[in-house]
Amino acid sequence: MLAFIGRRILIAIPTVILISIFVFTLQHLLPGDPILVMAGEERDPAVIEALREKYRMNDPIPVQYLAWAGAALQGDLGISLRTQQPVLELIGGKLPVTIQLAVMALIIAILIGIPAGVLSAYRKGTWIDWLANIVALSGLSVPNFWLGIMLILLVSVKLGWLPASGYMPLSEDPMQSIKVMLMPAFVLGTAIAATLMRHTRSAMLSVLKSDYVRTARAKGLRERVVLVKHALRNALVPVVTVITLLFGELLAGAVLTEQIFTIPGFGKLVVDAVFNRDYAVVQGIVLCTGIAFIAMNILADAAYRVLNPRMSDQ
Amino acid sequence: MTAVVDPQVLADPLPPRRRNRAWEKFRRNPYALLGGAVVSFFLIVALLAPILPVPGPAETDWSAVRKAPSAAHPFGTDEIGRDVLSRMIWGAQASLLAGVVSVAIAVLLGVPLGMLAGYLRGWTDAVISRFTEALLAAPFLILAIALAAFLGPSLQNAMIAIGLSAMPIFIRLARAQTLSVMTEDYVESARAVGIGHLGLIRRYILPNILPPIIVQSTLTIATAIIAEASLSFLGLGQQPPAPSWGAMLNIAKNFLEQAPWMALYPGIAIFLVVLGFNLLGDGLRDALDPRDT
Numbered sequence: 001m002l003a004f005i006g007r008r009i010l011i012a013i014p015t016v017i018l019i020s021i022f023v024f025t026l027q028h029l030l031p032g033d034p035i036l037v038m039a040g041e042e043r044d045p046a047v048i049e050a051l052r053e054k055y056r057m058n059d060p061i062p063v064q065y066l067a068w069a070g071a072a073l074q075g076d077l078g079i080s081l082r083t084q085q086p087v088l089e090l091i092g093g094k095l096p097v098t099i100q101l102a103v104m105a106l107i108i109a110i111l112i113g114i115p116a117g118v119l120s121a122y123r124k125g126t127w128i129d130w131l132a133n134i135v136a137l138s139g140l141s142v143p144n145f146w147l148g149i150m151l152i153l154l155v156s157v158k159l160g161w162l163p164a165s166g167y168m169p170l171s172e173d174p175m176q177s178i179k180v181m182l183m184p185a186f187v188l189g190t191a192i193a194a195t196l197m198r199h200t201r202s203a204m205l206s207v208l209k210s211d212y213v214r215t216a217r218a219k220g221l222r223e224r225v226v227l228v229k230h231a232l233r234n235a236l237v238p239v240v241t242v243i244t245l246l247f248g249e250l251l252a253g254a255v256l257t258e259q260i261f262t263i264p265g266f267g268k269l270v271v272d273a274v275f276n277r278d279y280a281v282v283q284g285i286v287l288c289t290g291i292a293f294i295a296m297n298i299l300a301d302a303a304y305r306v307l308n309p310r311m312s313d314q
Numbered sequence: 315m316t317a318v319v320d321p322q323v324l325a326d327p328l329p330p331r332r333r334n335r336a337w338e339k340f341r342r343n344p345y346a347l348l349g350g351a352v353v354s355f356f357l358i359v360a361l362l363a364p365i366l367p368v369p370g371p372a373e374t375d376w377s378a379v380r381k382a383p384s385a386a387h388p389f390g391t392d393e394i395g396r397d398v399l400s401r402m403i404w405g406a407q408a409s410l411l412a413g414v415v416s417v418a419i420a421v422l423l424g425v426p427l428g429m430l431a432g433y434l435r436g437w438t439d440a441v442i443s444r445f446t447e448a449l450l451a452a453p454f455l456i457l458a459i460a461l462a463a464f465l466g467p468s469l470q471n472a473m474i475a476i477g478l479s480a481m482p483i484f485i486r487l488a489r490a491q492t493l494s495v496m497t498e499d500y501v502e503s504a505r506a507v508g509i510g511h512l513g514l515i516r517r518y519i520l521p522n523i524l525p526p527i528i529v530q531s532t533l534t535i536a537t538a539i540i541a542e543a544s545l546s547f548l549g550l551g552q553q554p555p556a557p558s559w560g561a562m563l564n565i566a567k568n569f570l571e572q573a574p575w576m577a578l579y580p581g582i583a584i585f586l587v588v589l590g591f592n593l594l595g596d597g598l599r600d601a602l603d604p605r606d607t
Contacts, residue, residue, distance in 0.1 A: 146581030
């Protein structure tokens with residue numbers, strides 16, 4: 001397994017280099033002189049000169065890239081123009097908030113998506129299957145920021161059940177923290193639940209047709225045992241890898257969800273950075289999410305091999 | 315999320331008889347027809363916007379600020395007295411245009427690159443594939459936000475950003491389909507009789523990889539419409555006072571208690587049009603799936 005992971009990491013290196021080139025190129029998309037834009041509205045000559053020196057703007061572009069990538073390799077992704085904090089520190093500080101939101105969203109998605117997928121496959125062609133499919137398709141079609149707005153209107157404004165915004169660290173008051181995060185997590189989890197439902201249904205449909213399920217039934221096992229112990233256990237193998245790959249979707253969804261519920265996480269950092277023209281932060285975020293996504297892909301492949309021993313022979 | 319067509323599905327070319335069968339199958343699928351009807355409805359509304367009997371989208375009426383739905387304003391008015399229905403009708407143009415143009419960008423750039431990788435293989439394939447993986451590594455919306463941020467906020471730049479972010483899906487799909495078609499006997503025969511590279515691509519490969527590209531395009535339009543609405547919601551898409559569903563929701567969230575209708579209708583419109591494209595895409599996929607004929 002270690003050799004497999006090592007091989008996958010080696011294969012990923014060119015991709016990471018390409019992502020870094022792409023992220024580096026982003027600053028050259030800025031109209032005009034990127035340094036003037038980076039220097040902010042004041043355009044202090046000292047700042048401009050310091051930035052020119054720092055980014056080696058007078059050097060050829062490949063040299064500039066190597067200098068930037070060398071610093072990035074040592075964890076130096078630059079300084080936020082807005083907060084004057086190192087970019088990596090800024091991203092690291094916001095991550096726990098988004099991770100809590102993402103984990104809660106994923107739990108909600110699993111609790112809804114997997115049972116709905118199993119039931120839909122088991123009752124294929126009935127009204128339950130039809131309803132589950134319609135709900136899943138609706139979940140994929142509804143813009144989550146609108147769902148968030150509607151839930152705030154109904155649950156917070158009209159019913160007053162849950163707070164509409166805010167954040168409480170888990171370490172300070174766990175119950176309040178979960179309560180505050182419940183509605184955003186539900187909003188973020190909706191599309192994920194729909195995706196999980198579709199994958200579970202498709203995997204269950206194929207497993208339910210297999211010989212070992214037929215054998216288990218022929219042996220006279222109870223239907224619930226057949227369904228959970230024999231069918232679901234095998235159907236979950238591809239679903240688990242899908243869950244790992246949903247990481248990107250969770251992060252992207254978090255951008256809008258955190259914006260609506262004013263949660264001070266990674267997603268809000270992206271939007272604030274964009275509007276404050278804090279380009280180093282935007283670059284850092286794209287680079288970090290890219291690398292994290294590749295790491296999740298490797299993890300998904302490894303999980304698939306652990307769960308499906310037949311893959312180990314290949 | 316962008317729904318992705320299984321590269322193994324639809325690998326076979328479509329002979330005329332199966333094309334008829336696909337159309338028959340599509341015609342018998344009520345969901346696909348419903349999707350087609352919803353999409354057609356929004357298309358017609360968007361095209362007829364200039365001649366529909368509604369006030370102009372920027373026309374303000376200070377005596378009717380944040381008025382609830384009534385006979386004069388069926389969907390109510392917004393914070394400066396503009397008719398919400400009118401802004402939604404004109405907003406349909408921005409949303410549909412963004413969906414179609416960004417997918418056109420993704421297809422026009424992605425399909426030739428994917429075909430090139432699948433046709434030439436070797437180093438070309440390796441370089442294009444690594445490039446695709448790098449683009450796929452950044453989450454779709456984050457990539458689009460970053461591009462829109464650097465290009466500057468406008469509907470045009472949002473479409474470019476969404477198109478470039480959606481491109482890798484088409485590179486992958488076209489590459490997989492080309493690789494599959496290249497192993498077919500008729501391609502071998504065409505090569506044997508001396509048909510050149512361009513002729514082979516134009517007459518044999520392109521027509522046979524089109525069905526999955528069409529299905530993927532339909533599903534990606536749905537994703538692109540949500541992405542445009544998301545970017546406009548964040549202020550990175552259509553700029554005010556031009557109407558857009560996402561930008562309308564951005565303003566509406568500040569008036570939830572006083573004027574909930576401002577948020578309700580644009581959201582329903584996005585939901586319906588995206589659902590329409592998803593139903594249409596699913597229907598096309600089912601109709602064109604060779605494994606199920």
